[in-house]
Amino acid sequence: MKIAVCVKEVPDAGPLRKIDPDTKRIDRSGDRSLNTYDLNAIEEALRLNEAGGGGEVVLVSLGPDRALESLRKGLAMGADRAVLISDDAAVGSDLVATSLALAEAIKRESPDLVLFGQAAGDSDGAVLWAAVADRLRLPVISQISELEVAGGNVTAKRQTEFGYDRIQAPLPVVLAVSDSLNEPRYPSLKGIMGAKKKPQDVVSLADIGVPADRAGTAGSRTTVTALNPPPSRGDTQKIEDDGSAAQKVLDYLVERKLV
Amino acid sequence: MSTLVFLEHHGSGIQKAALGVLSKAASLDSDTSAVIIGSGVSGLAQEAAKYGAARVFIADDASLAAPLPQARVDIIASLVGAHGFQNVLFGASVLASDIAGGLSARLDAGLNWDLTDLEGSASALVGKRSALGDTVLVDVGWTSEPRLGLIRSGSFEPAERAGAGAVENVAIALEDFSSKAQMVEQANEAQTGPSIEEADILVAGGRGLGAPEAFSELEGLAAALGGAVASTRAVVDSGWYPYQTQVGQTGKTVSPKLYIACGISGAIQHKVGMQSSQVIVSINKDPHAAIFDFSDLAVVGDLHDIVPKLTALVQERKG
Ligand SMILES: Cc1cc2nc3c(=O)[nH]c(=O)nc-3n(C[C@H](O)[C@H](O)[C@H](O)COP(=O)(O)OP(=O)(O)OC[C@H]3O[C@@H](n4cnc5c(N)ncnc54)[C@H](O)[C@@H]3O)c2cc1C
Ligand SMILES: Nc1ncnc2c1ncn2[C@@H]1O[C@H](COP(=O)(O)O)[C@@H](O)[C@H]1O
Numbered sequence: 247m248k249i250a251v252c253v254k255e256v257p258d259a260g261p262l263r264k265i266d267p268d269t270k271r272i273d274r275s276g277d278r279s280l281n282t283y284d285l286n287a288i289e290e291a292l293r294l295n296e297a298g299g300g301g302e303v304v305l306v307s308l309g310p311d312r313a314l315e316s317l318r319k320g321l322a323m324g325a326d327r328a329v330l331i332s333d334d335a336a337v338g339s340d341l342v343a344t345s346l347a348l349a350e351a352i353k354r355e356s357p358d359l360v361l362f363g364q365a366a367g368d369s370d371g372a373v374l375w376a377a378v379a380d381r382l383r384l385p386v387i388s389q390i391s392e393l394e395v396a397g398g399n400v401t402a403k404r405q406t407e408f409g410y411d412r413i414q415a416p417l418p419v420v421l422a423v424s425d426s427l428n429e430p431r432y433p434s435l436k437g438i439m440g441a442k443k444k445p446q447d448v449v450s451l452a453d454i455g456v457p458a459d460r461a462g463t464a465g466s467r468t469t470v471t472a473l474n475p476p477p478s479r480g481d482t483q484k485i486e487d488d489g490s491a492a493q494k495v496l497d498y499l500v501e502r503k504l505v
Numbered sequence: 506m507s508t509l510v511f512l513e514h515h516g517s518g519i520q521k522a523a524l525g526v527l528s529k530a531a532s533l534d535s536d537t538s539a540v541i542i543g544s545g546v547s548g549l550a551q552e553a554a555k556y557g558a559a560r561v562f563i564a565d566d567a568s569l570a571a572p573l574p575q576a577r578v579d580i581i582a583s584l585v586g587a588h589g590f591q592n593v594l595f596g597a598s599v600l601a602s603d604i605a606g607g608l609s610a611r612l613d614a615g616l617n618w619d620l621t622d623l624e625g626s627a628s629a630l631v632g633k634r635s636a637l638g639d640t641v642l643v644d645v646g647w648t649s650e651p652r653l654g655l656i657r658s659g660s661f662e663p664a665e666r667a668g669a670g671a672v673e674n675v676a677i678a679l680e681d682f683s684s685k686a687q688m689v690e691q692a693n694e695a696q697t698g699p700s701i702e703e704a705d706i707l708v709a710g711g712r713g714l715g716a717p718e719a720f721s722e723l724e725g726l727a728a729a730l731g732g733a734v735a736s737t738r739a740v741v742d743s744g745w746y747p748y749q750t751q752v753g754q755t756g757k758t759v760s761p762k763l764y765i766a767c768g769i770s771g772a773i774q775h776k777v778g779m780q781s782s783q784v785i786v787s788i789n790k791d792p793h794a795a796i797f798d799f800s801d802l803a804v805v806g807d808l809h810d811i812v813p814k815l816t817a818l819v820q821e822r823k824g
Binding site for chain 1: 515520572573574575578598599600602603604605606607608609610611613614615616617618619631635636637638639640641642643644645646647648649655680681682685686687688689690691692693706712730738739740741742743748754755762763773784786788792797798799800801802803804805806807810811814815817818819822823
């Protein structure tokens with residue numbers, strides 16, 4: 247099968263993530279890596295083709311040129327090539343603009359499956375697949391914790407607020423997978439060495455037929471107007487376990503009459 | 506016509522989160538309508554009127570029985586086309602998020618998600634949203650209409666306010682791709698065993714346990730403390746622990762006196778289910794784990810070392 251996997255470079259989690267007060271956008275100047283939830287989507291694509299007689303796995307991403315470095319991790323895991331939409335006019339794209347650019351890039355590939363991770367670690371939207379599926383006019387299934395592809399159909403189990411559904415749809419289809427679906431492999435040394443040589447297309451908006459005014463801030467329909475720190479929960483007391491943590495936790499609970 | 510609220514139902518009732526959004530919307534805009542989509546749902550219109558809907562649109566058809574998003578995008582998009590709603594609001598859920606995402610593309614309409622409050626008026630709406638794992642609060646806006654918003658569950662309590670509730674049946678015309686995904690088996694998890702919502706103390710385990718067997722360590726601690734065991738979606742999806750114990754967006758919302766999180770990263774979808782616990786203690790070997798940002802006591806260490814020791818200490822103390 248030909249499988250397109252939508253992946254995103256995100257700022258590293260940890261204490262350094264912040265929003266730039268001038269642009270009111272996420273500060274992307276620090277360390278970055280491939281969104282960890284997207285590794286589950288890459289892993290699933292690789293497994294499906296390993297089990298089902300081969301095919302091609304194409305990573306599709308919208309981001310700056312330097313995002314190629316993060317995409318290489320996916321290539322090192324085993325994806326065959328990458329398509330990165332990179333354009334000055336695409337900076338600041340929201341859901342409306344991002345979904346259009348990705349859909350146009352995916353259309354050129356005509357994949358059998360389009361896979362997404364469960365959420366982008368920086369935006370936590372968990373909505374992009376639904377927008378892309380609508381633009382591609384394809385069925386969509388999200389939150390997938392079990393997946394089976396057979397006879398031109400996918401059958402997926404997903405968790406909602408009420409328990410587990412089982413949903414079926416014909417190919418081609420757009421899928422978003424949960425982080426419990428699989429355990430992403432680590433790239434082998436050979437994989438890492440080979441990744442640089444795999445095809446990596448950097449395409450502009452014009453290349454994929456997206457007018458500049460439908461991308462970036464011009465093509466976006468949402469804005470951030472003010473930034474505030476959230477109400478704090480009070481100070482966190484932090485201890486590192488040197489063998490005495492259990493005792494310290496007990497003391498803490500006793501002090502608060504919880505034991 | 507200005508604001509439309511999607512009312513999600515399950516079985517024979519409208520979801521509380523959706524009614525909360527409806528009553529909030531009605532307090533900002535007297536011209537607020539609701540839409541209910543499903544099979545055999547006409548009887549739910551009255552409920553919508555009670556929480557402030559001036560009009561209730563009903564799309565009732567056997568083809569809409571399964572709670573799948575794409576046909577619902579078709580219906581809401583045609584309502585927006587016919588009536589020119591300025592705002593379309595949803596109580597966040599798996600279904601509502603997929604509808605809102607699809608609608609955003611269909612209408613080229615801006616979507617803001619994870620909103621915890623709404624201010625302003627129907628024609629000048631401002632959304633409050635926490636971002637980056639709740640480390641900043643941002644005011645968000647929209648640059649065109651309709652404005653689409655997904656409101657975090659639990660943000661608004663339903664408040665009764667009478668609305669005219671004029672019922673209007675909607676003609677159903679679906680796109681060819683919207684019915685391709687079919688429900689094979691629909692969730693209806695039966696409740697068994699004691700409910701974690703009633704426990705004063707919860708010992709919760711995540712994927713950091715490493716294996717399903719490790720839940721016995723947590724059961725030991727929970728028994729010593731007189732509490733119950735809770736879990737994350739990652740371990741429930743993996744079949745390590747039952748769905749009834751899951752805390753978070755698609756699980757339970759709990760507020761015990763004490764929540765001990767073991768091997769849990771603190772994803773936002775987990776946090777929304779447990780952040781109102783009175784005291785939160787977390788054990789995680791990653792010093793940067795997000796869970797530490799909203800814990801009272803943060804313990805950097807290996808849960809397999811700490812939990813058995815703590816259990817023994819508690820037992821010893823209780824004698
Ligand atoms: C729409 C949607 C709805 C969702 N609903 C929910 C929900 O209701 N509930 C929910 O929980 N999640 C939900 N999720 C999933 C959520 O995003 C996370 O994927 C999930 O909460 C992660 O679970 P976890 O913390 O157990 O696993 P992980 O994120 O894998 O975290 C495991 C943690 O254990 C730590 N660890 C590992 N070994 C040890 C050790 N020996 N000692 C101590 N610490 C250790 C690691 O450092 C890590 O921080 C939802 C996601 C989406 C997109
Ligand atoms: N800029 C992007 N380029 C490619 N894929 C993306 C991008 N942003 C998000 N995604 C994909 O969409 C999923 C959900 O993102 P979000 O809706 O932003 O939480 C991620 O897990 C990725 O698979």
